[in-house]
Amino acid sequence: MRHVTKAALLVAGLTLAACANSDLYSGTDGPGSQSGATAGSVDDPTSIAHFQQVVGDRVLFAVDQSTLSDEGRLTVLAQANWLLDNPEYTAVVEGHADEQGTREYNLALGARRASAVRQLLVAQGVSANRIRTVSYGKERPIELCSAESCYAQNRRAVTVLAAGATG
């Protein structure tokens, strides 16, 4: 029973992540705006769309935690491989928290989450100066309900690509 539930959640998670991709391109502020970078086709393994949807651009965290889960770790390892294969991209890792927490604490918590992803990317050989981090705390939820099903999607770190020279 537990396994079934988990599998269902995973599928839901993937679907939501795919739906939410548009938000990475709609922003007018912040590093998520990715001016000049286009998503391209999922079928093109060097495209941003491929990175987002096949490699996986985000990892999720448990309540109040910034340690990568086994599954999250696998995603970040895949991100690292992709970044090593596609050196023309830099990335900003955006850390986020759910709404259950005070504003300042959530900013700091989001920074921890983003840093956890960055540290693993760098440990895998991605040049440190290609990866920046930023925290949005609870300012940028992608799921809106006030329930764990939404909170689980909002406790995330998203690796946002930008085309261009090393920062």
Add this chain to the structure above:
Amino acid sequence: MTRVFANFLMGLILLGAATAGGVAQAQNGPLRIEITEGVIEPLPFAVPDFVAETPGSNQISKDISRVIAEDLSGTGLFREIPAQAHISTITNFASPVQFADWKAINAQALITGGVSVSGNQLEVKFRVWDVFAGQELGNGLRFKGTTDGWRRMAHKVADAVYSRITGEGGYFDSRVVFVSETGPKNDRKKRLGIMDYDGANLQYLTDSSAIVLAPRFSPTGKEVLYTSYETGFPQVYLMDVASVRRKVMSDEVGTMSFAPRFSPDGKSVVMSVTEGGNTDLYRMDVASGQRTRLTNGPAIETAPSFSPDGTRIVFESDRSGSQQLYVMAASGGEATRISSGQGRYGTPVWSPRGDLIAFTKQNKGRFHIGVMRTDGSEERLLTASFLDEGPTWAPNGRVIMFTRETRGADGVSALYSVDVSGRNLKRVRMNGGGSDPSWSPLQ
């Protein structure tokens, strides 16, 4: 950007003692509210429309009287006896007060006033009467200013009345800087707004092109510290309110800075800086920009606030494994944990009186605004809701304003206030949503 502060000269003149209209003995003791005694029954008062002493000042006289009445009633400590119930009218500021007429309607306090306008010059005078003692409370006062500052003049009168009857400082002639919020949760537009404490005279200090968070007044109320994402990364800025000119306070590449607050002397700023995922407290000298590290460890240290004497800082840290409150010397060093109850504690703010620390508490899925003594004792929760956070103190340390957010996909943020005893919880009257209020000193 329009001019933010009403630019008027305000004079204050003491009027001579009035002659009491009759001799009466105090029946209920002197007119006085002790706020600490837990007032349940608000004190009845009457504010007949101030006498218009010049042609054309009728409307402004009425408006001023209404703002005074709203200020006083809004505290929950006073209850207005409406004009329909009045037996007497005041047609001449200098005439003797007919105490019997005000006693008959049980108005314990009576506020009389006169207003004159000449060009854009406005003069407001008033007296406060202890009706049952049949005598004046304190001396009459006269304020001079310009007509565009009429609300401030009304607030000043109300502050004087409040102060005389409670023995406490007032808080009506004050402003609030906050984050104005519009739009859905996943596309929320945030901009800095500033308004009178009662929601009037709202103006914006920034546009909504970048997320802004948690503005904090300087001790003079003329400057505001806040966090903005205008470069894409959260950084602390200092803005001059009158000119809306701003400068970045901390712009080291690869670091985030947030949660700033001024020291009471305005010479330094304490804030959180995040480097490599770790958030610590730093103190920055405003003039030189020189930065001193105050905490050093892997835990999250944030939301610092100075004691009013500037010697200590209260902040939150998860060094024990969960968010708790700590106090340390303003120069850093060893910190003492003061929170000890169940749940998590954050956003501590030292009262301007020095006696209490207000905080946000999270326990069993609910959020509370609470207060405790500065050693952590006598914790009292004042509110409970789905999400209450970010308290700020009224200048007299008797009222707290905070953010309340409602649950769900349509959740919105609004500003609320509550007094330190937990009574008089109410939403601040304003258009649109708001969060992260910071209350100015008395102006």
